[in-house]
Amino acid sequence: MDIPYTATARPDTGVYNAKVGIWLFLASEVMLFGGLFSAYIFLRIGAPAWPGMLGGQLYKTSFDVLNVPIGTFNTMILIASSVTIVMSWASLMMNDFKKYKRYMGLTILCGLAFLVVKAFEYNAKFSHGLFPADGNFLAIYFTLTGLHGLHVVGGIIVNSYFWGPGSKMWKTDPKRFTNRIEVAGLYWHFVDIVWIFLFPTIYLL
């Protein structure tokens, strides 16, 4: 039995089913990250100094603890990846499968580059003796960026599947495949938007 409305819009919702599904999922994700952002706000409001004492040293601003240029570089990587994933979808809309492969490959590389940079950043913190248990600032920093990093890993896995074995669908059902890439792109944009809020909140304020 075929799954209905994978390629065409469902009359009552006006969109295909996967799009309804991804928006419901993203709504739950907004609540997850929203809860953690709320935790950040309340921790900060209740703290006498922020970031405060970490590893026996007093820090007056978050950018004394975190590396802003590295965070900026990672922000640029994610902005670039949002452009490449939308280009991969647009390439499919224009029936150019070769371009799709190129842009989706670039998106995956951007995701991997983001993770490598993040790993260096984490390593620098650990080598300076700064761990999540050393203070509220570091706890919320590692929780938020770690959870965001896990979402990037999830996105890379899905995008890699659509770049590799999953791309066979283009030959049998191109419209449905294009919709799948749009849904993957919506998820990837959500991950990018979270970072756009996370970066200034944690690194700069």
Next chain:
Amino acid sequence: MSLKAIHIFFIALSILLALGFGVWSIYHHYVFMGVISLLIGIALVFYGIRFLRKLRHVDMR
């Protein structure tokens, strides 16, 4: 909401971040990073306009 619409929203947020961060950086004496950020913000404005023109026939739903 389509990928096109969310991309436009994302680019608008990125422009605000780039310009805001550029001002923040210059204020905190990271002049090079600030100038680069402001230039990226301006480049994103042009990219956004180009993107809107190129995909104007695509449905926003």
